[in-house]
Amino acid sequence: MxxxxxxxxxxxxxxxxxxxxxxxxxxxxxxxxxxxxxxxxxxxxxxxxxxxxxxxxxxxxxxxxxxxxxxxxxxxxxxxxxxxxxxxxxxxxxxxxxxxxxxxxxxxITDPLMGIYNRRYLDRRLAHEEHRAQRYGLPLSILMIDIDHFKEVNDTYGHPVGDVILRGLGELITDTVRSTDIVARYGGEEIMVIAPSTPIGTAARLADRLRQAVENASLATHVVEGNKKPLHITISIGVAHLGQNHHDTRGLVQSADEAMYRAKREGRNRVVIDG
Structure with a gap:
């Protein structure tokens, strides 16, 4: 047994x-x-x-x-x-x-439509990068991006096409910027790129590279006489950096936003640098 x-x-x-x-x-x-x-x-x-x-x-x-x-x-x-x-x-x-x-x-922390970071994560990360920049004396730049005439796109081609453009724009910007940059939806069709350890000149070149990439890309299609045609958009970008004129992110964001609207007033599809 x-x-x-x-x-x-x-x-x-x-x-x-x-x-x-x-x-x-x-x-x-x-x-x-x-x-x-x-x-x-x-x-x-x-x-x-x-x-x-x-x-x-x-x-x-x-x-x-x-x-x-x-x-x-x-x-x-x-x-x-x-x-x-x-x-x-x-x-x-x-x-x-x-x-x-x-x-x-x-x-x-992800925007469900654009596939990039959402506003909640953006605010948290921006505060973190501000603290890091001030503590170690590092440069910090941001890019404020807005689609030109996006309301007309929605009114002409419909919101589903507008959603395709937003998703495609989020992917394009993410693929174009550096791996250290943070891409997030600021609100509506506005997108912010946080560029840590980046002086204003480098940020301006990055912004112009983004502008050209979007201008040359086809983010959606529309039907003309039964044929699909590529749909192109342009963007306006405002660039600002944390420095002598801005000691916190509130002023930094405001300056980038003002620079972006100045780019729109001056003809759109361009980059305007704060100051």
Whole structure:
């Protein structure tokens, strides 16, 4: 009876180890290629190795459990397998929860239409960059961007086309600026680009590169006599920097906004630098 119980514990342990490969496999599938994924592959290989060890122990010790103290090793084998299974499922659930929380965090700071950061994240990040610039004496510039005649686009082609343009503009600006720049929807069709550690001259060149990229791009199409035609837009950009004239982001944003409206008054499709 003791021998049967001991063999049953070891056999169940081997089965549990095989079950433990399921959450490990699901976890590996969620990981991007890299060192962490390779480490989990190593763990899966070790589980297989221990499974073979359980079966080997069972084969060689099939009739060796004669007294109660002989149950010690089978019990340890069984509990060890349970531990591996529990760790596997806890790791999988932790990874799923972490991914879900990351997705929720991303949704909370992303504008659903344009796919760029929203105003809440913009305000928080702008305050952070202001503090960083003032603490370390770094330059800080911002670009205020607005679509020229966007109301006419909506009135002429409809809001669905306008939404396509907004999404395309968000993607184009994100792809054009540097990885260190922050692109966010300020309000309506206005977009702000925060350019940390960037002097006004560099920011002005970045703004003109954006202006040209938008002017040359086709962000949507419209139908003319049954044929699809590319629809082009232009943007006006105001550039301002944190410096002698502006000691906080409130004045910085106001100056960039005023420079942007000046660009519109002066003919649109241009860049105006504050001051």
């Amino acid at each position: 003791i021998n049967l119980f001991a063999n049953l514990l070891v056999g169940m342990g081997a089965g549990i180890l095989i079950l433990a490969l399921r959450p490990v496999r699901r976890l590996i599938a969620q990981l991007s290629p890299g060192p962490l994924r390779r480490h989990w592959y190593v763990l899966a290989t070790m589980i297989l190795f221990f499974t073979v060890g359980y079966l080997g122990y069972l084969a060689f010790q099939w009739h060796a459990h004669l007294a109660f103290h002989d149950l010690f090793a089978p019990i340890v084998f069984f509990l060890g397998a349970c531990f591996v299974l529990l760790v596997g499922y806890l790791s999988l659930e932790t990874a799923i929860d972490a991914r879900r929380m990351a997705a929720l965090e991303q949704e909370s």
